[in-house]
Amino acid sequence: MAWLCGSLPVVVAATAMETAARQECYPELKPVQSINAHPSNCICIKFDPMGKYFATGSADALVSLWDVDELVCVRCFSRLDWPVRTLSFSHDGKMLASASEDHFIDIAEVETGDKLWEVQCESPTFTVAWHPKRPLLAFACDDKDGKYDSSREAGTVKLFGLPNDS
DSSP, rough: OEEEEESEEEEEETTTTTTEEEEEETTTTTEEEEEEEOOOOOEEEOTTSSSSSEEEEETTOOOHHHHHHHEEEEEEOOOOOSSEEEEEEEETTTEEEEESSSEEEEEEEETTOEEEEEEEEOEEEEEEESSSSSSSEEEEEEEETTTTTTSSSEEEEEEEOOTTTT
């Protein structure tokens, strides 16, 4: 679920039970519009900080980028092989990070769809978040089968974008 704050508060939900992004007005939460976003279940949705786009991630391993005003899909990103679990736009809306059970995070340029980076991970990534003011990405990986004690739940939070990253 994600909020778009503009002249009218609007909530858009992408649920695992639907293939559509659904727009609802707040506070009534009455459905206003529904769009078919993917051929399989939507898992995640995020708005860019500029209010120009929203992105949806799906079980079909696709990320689709939508124009907020026109409600049309402007491009799809298809570099992941597993269902898209998490998305995040950079603070300036120029980059979009997406991750899944693949052992990498895809960072794309929003306007062109070009791959900027492929951040390697040792395990699945289930959450990514850009810093609110800097090009710094935090992400959490599932490391319970890695170098830690596999009998307990474990995970790590890592950063990408520090001066020594390439």
